[in-house]
Amino acid sequence: MTNQYIENLLFYFVVSPVIIAVILYLSGANRFTRIVALLAQSTLFYFTLQNFLYVSHTNNVISSPVGGYYGFMGIVLVADMLSSMFIMLTAFIFLIATFYSFSANHSPLFWLLKFLWQASLIGIFLSGDFFNIFVLTEIATIVVTVLIMYERKNRNMYDGMIYLVISTIIVNFFVFGVGYLYRMTGTLDISLVSERVRYLYTSDLILPYALIMTFVGLKCALMPMYSWLPKAHGSKGAPSSVSAILSGLHIKSGLYLFLRFSDVFQNGGIDGSQIFLVLGIITALAGVIFAVSQTDIKLMLAYSTIAQVGLILVGLSIGDIDGYNYVGGLFHIANHAIFKACLFLGAGIISHYYHTRESTQIRGVFFEMPAISIAMILALLGIIGTPLFNGSISKYFLMSGTGWDTNIILNIVNLGTIIICIKFSAIFFGKKPNIRKKPLDIMSHGVILLLGVMCFLMGILGIQTINFLFGYSVYVNIAGYTEKAIIFFVSLMAGYVIYKAFLTKEGPAMKWIRTSEMGFRGMCFSMVAFFAFILIAVGFYN
Amino acid sequence: MTTTIMSFWLFCNIFVLFQKKLLSMILWLFLSSIIASLGFLFLGSPDVAMAEATASAFVTIIFIVCFENFFGIKNLQNFIEEENSKTRENIFKKIILPAFVVLCTFALFMNFLPQAPQDTYLKNLYILRASTDVGGQNVVGAIYLGYRVYDTIFEALLLLIAVVAVVHLSHFDGVYKKDGKQSEVKNNAISLFTVRIVAPITVLFGIYLIANGAITAGGGFQGGLAVASFFICRFLIFDIYDIPIKKVNKLEDTIFVAVVIMASLMVFHGFFGEIPPNYLPIAQNIYLFIMNLLIGIKVACGFTILLYRYVAIERN
Amino acid sequence: MNSIELISIIVFFLGLYGLLTNRNIVKTIVFASMMEVGIIMFWLSIGFTEGMVAPIVASMFEVDNYQVYISDPLPQALMITAIVIGISITAIKTIMFITLYRKFKTTDWDIAKIKSKEVSKEAIQKG
Numbered sequence: 001m002t003n004q005y006i007e008n009l010l011f012y013f014v015v016s017p018v019i020i021a022v023i024l025y026l027s028g029a030n031r032f033t034r035i036v037a038l039l040a041q042s043t044l045f046y047f048t049l050q051n052f053l054y055v056s057h058t059n060n061v062i063s064s065p066v067g068g069y070y071g072f073m074g075i076v077l078v079a080d081m082l083s084s085m086f087i088m089l090t091a092f093i094f095l096i097a098t099f100y101s102f103s104a105n106h107s108p109l110f111w112l113l114k115f116l117w118q119a120s121l122i123g124i125f126l127s128g129d130f131f132n133i134f135v136l137t138e139i140a141t142i143v144v145t146v147l148i149m150y151e152r153k154n155r156n157m158y159d160g161m162i163y164l165v166i167s168t169i170i171v172n173f174f175v176f177g178v179g180y181l182y183r184m185t186g187t188l189d190i191s192l193v194s195e196r197v198r199y200l201y202t203s204d205l206i207l208p209y210a211l212i213m214t215f216v217g218l219k220c221a222l223m224p225m226y227s228w229l230p231k232a233h234g235s236k237g238a239p240s241s242v243s244a245i246l247s248g249l250h251i252k253s254g255l256y257l258f259l260r261f262s263d264v265f266q267n268g269g270i271d272g273s274q275i276f277l278v279l280g281i282i283t284a285l286a287g288v289i290f291a292v293s294q295t296d297i298k299l300m301l302a303y304s305t306i307a308q309v310g311l312i313l314v315g316l317s318i319g320d321i322d323g324y325n326y327v328g329g330l331f332h333i334a335n336h337a338i339f340k341a342c343l344f345l346g347a348g349i350i351s352h353y354y355h356t357r358e359s360t361q362i363r364g365v366f367f368e369m370p371a372i373s374i375a376m377i378l379a380l381l382g383i384i385g386t387p388l389f390n391g392s393i394s395k396y397f398l399m400s401g402t403g404w405d406t407n408i409i410l411n412i413v414n415l416g417t418i419i420i421c422i423k424f425s426a427i428f429f430g431k432k433p434n435i436r437k438k439p440l441d442i443m444s445h446g447v448i449l450l451l452g453v454m455c456f457l458m459g460i461l462g463i464q465t466i467n468f469l470f471g472y473s474v475y476v477n478i479a480g481y482t483e484k485a486i487i488f489f490v491s492l493m494a495g496y497v498i499y500k501a502f503l504t505k506e507g508p509a510m511k512w513i514r515t516s517e518m519g520f521r522g523m524c525f526s527m528v529a530f531f532a533f534i535l536i537a538v539g540f541y542n
Numbered sequence: 543m544t545t546t547i548m549s550f551w552l553f554c555n556i557f558v559l560f561q562k563k564l565l566s567m568i569l570w571l572f573l574s575s576i577i578a579s580l581g582f583l584f585l586g587s588p589d590v591a592m593a594e595a596t597a598s599a600f601v602t603i604i605f606i607v608c609f610e611n612f613f614g615i616k617n618l619q620n621f622i623e624e625e626n627s628k629t630r631e632n633i634f635k636k637i638i639l640p641a642f643v644v645l646c647t648f649a650l651f652m653n654f655l656p657q658a659p660q661d662t663y664l665k666n667l668y669i670l671r672a673s674t675d676v677g678g679q680n681v682v683g684a685i686y687l688g689y690r691v692y693d694t695i696f697e698a699l700l701l702l703i704a705v706v707a708v709v710h711l712s713h714f715d716g717v718y719k720k721d722g723k724q725s726e727v728k729n730n731a732i733s734l735f736t737v738r739i740v741a742p743i744t745v746l747f748g749i750y751l752i753a754n755g756a757i758t759a760g761g762g763f764q765g766g767l768a769v770a771s772f773f774i775c776r777f778l779i780f781d782i783y784d785i786p787i788k789k790v791n792k793l794e795d796t797i798f799v800a801v802v803i804m805a806s807l808m809v810f811h812g813f814f815g816e817i818p819p820n821y822l823p824i825a826q827n828i829y830l831f832i833m834n835l836l837i838g839i840k841v842a843c844g845f846t847i848l849l850y851r852y853v854a855i856e857r858n
Numbered sequence: 859m860n861s862i863e864l865i866s867i868i869v870f871f872l873g874l875y876g877l878l879t880n881r882n883i884v885k886t887i888v889f890a891s892m893m894e895v896g897i898i899m900f901w902l903s904i905g906f907t908e909g910m911v912a913p914i915v916a917s918m919f920e921v922d923n924y925q926v927y928i929s930d931p932l933p934q935a936l937m938i939t940a941i942v943i944g945i946s947i948t949a950i951k952t953i954m955f956i957t958l959y960r961k962f963k964t965t966d967w968d969i970a971k972i973k974s975k976e977v978s979k980e981a982i983q984k985g
Contacts, residue, residue: 142700
């Protein structure tokens, strides 16, 4: 295991899914397609794990120029601990999705799209070049558009059209910002740009910062540019594994880009953490309010993703990179991938057998499918932050050391998440419905159960997991944790009371929130408004 | 001189905004892209000029042909917002408010415009080292086939995905049903001129660009687009739909795999082994020629399939 | 502050204005394409001096004399990529519009939104 070996490996992480995808597509539909896909995913996961172990043990930053050219004339692939963790997470989630969709006999087109999506995500996480990120983002956008309209019967063309047009418009902002950065620093390489911006005036960097952060803001679904997310993640024409990967992994690429680009501009003197703290709080509150008003189980999960991403952004923006909040944010990224994937995959199976996605019409899942119910209940306990589960550890670190006002708002967000989960869990109880018995599918049920159990294990072994994944040694203060547990139980009871009192029947306010939707022009307005807001906030505040 | 051409481009774009009919908007956009292509030439970028010219022609063909197939050419001229007459409320709010917002953002943009001078670090390095590192005389070709070949792999991949997306997202069963009606543009002077004189020159020029991409301005992408235009002419003007689409699709995918393999060989081992022979001009020229050829074939196949799918959509 | 850079920024904002005012889907595709050409022009105007030459070098000796007038090769390579990406995406958008029109029979974003909600309500009621 040498440095040279790992450097070569990085290129193959990105290129081998591409080759496998095209070969599977060319060879047509046969028995071996899904077996080859499964083997390929497992091999990829093994090698990303090996890469991660190497990077975390030697504490190196592997920087491999593609082609070995002098200086930074080529494109550099960078694998530090954060990137390696992300590509390991990518390989893991895609492996889970492959197990899940193993029994459904998908056409080669499905595997082509899945592997290409994986290649573009791994490429984004490993890339050290601005323009390369643009090309990979466009590939990911097109692949996701085709995947969310994969099933011809159920597809909603409007969803896909909105997602494609909005994503490709916002990427123009990104290319504009990179153009300014290239002009001022003479290079496109991220590490070289971070060194060179030290010699520039801060006032010169405001405009590229605003342009690039508008793009990042839409990718993370911050307010007010969140409308594309429920359409994409809760789309009716998407197979469930696609929604799971979207909410678990695809949105994390936006957060990853946020981390990388904030680092670059921090060297230049622009500190946007206050702005993103406020934006994260607003996004979390809005996501929770929207999620509570939904009745479709997948839309509930999609809006809750928005809220959790807002929470992660709050954690990443308070304090500095060595602080507990930052670690909490990073750990919440990994946790959210696990429990959201579990919930989406479970919701997919449930909606397939009940032939509906309305939470008012689904009852008695616990008696019908006990294994999935247990897994999903574990994941729900994780997401609300039950003590001893992974969500509570990450939320504890996220909220440590904050002032009393931020603490109150974050606790309100947690209360909202609890209400959402109580509303969601109404599907488990009730009387057993009259649907026909279905065959037990070991692979998909087993994999959901695995994810649910991981939620619990990552909670008990939280400190060890954080040390393994991120290299931070953290310490949980027992008194603080117990206090947080007490607040949790109080919020749980309060949430149950609020749910029973106000939300069992849908009032007019809830109905208005649920059905209001931004049109296309509203979304364009929100993009321009966000851009102007960042310009004003950074320009006149710095 | 350049500024004059650019201001013509700006006026064309302003006129795009003020059109009511869709067809005139598309044609003004096409005109502005052609003027932009000329402007790129004056900015010292013949490669980009060629790419933009062929690309804008392609986009205009897509707009006009698929709508013609779909709505009928007579309807295209009157294809305005029919629903507009029913909901005419707040017409000033719909025009003045966006204008105000855009003007404010523009003013903010201009306020924060960076004043730093250009840093020519990479530019000087590329111009000095491209012919020895990668070979050939076209620095732009050396960049996207040598230094940034990683990006070129993904650009070719994007073309492949675009073809897949177009096939999957349309309600097309894969069997083209010729509706028996000849295309309306068959027998007039323009189509005859195109077919007899322009198309052969274009395809020869495309092949020239692909073959000489390393020595002069040109390359795989531009040449591929020009060659694709020849095949597109055949079924636009003559209604000849004899291209075996599934085989061309498989050819495109196979060539994409070949492109990736060539690029990976280049990235890791140099094309002919270890580093000293890799700097031999003969090895470099062979690599550049083969890559340009593969990319040219791939792009030609890809765009032909794309437009074939458009033309073959059943009329409603 | 380049005159061509200013023109390209104006074209970008013209495209943005067009996106904000039109309700027709095809027109938004046209304006999105206009924004992309503006960005391409911006990148190519980065080192602009009048009378630039293409970066095709016959030999390294001549480069030293004319170095200041050779245009920047990196934006050109990137913009060829951007042009190809742009037209692929425009092609995909138009095909999606045709399928949308076939289903909903409208070219207006707001009416398409209303109709798509009706379709999903019917799907829920059918079960």
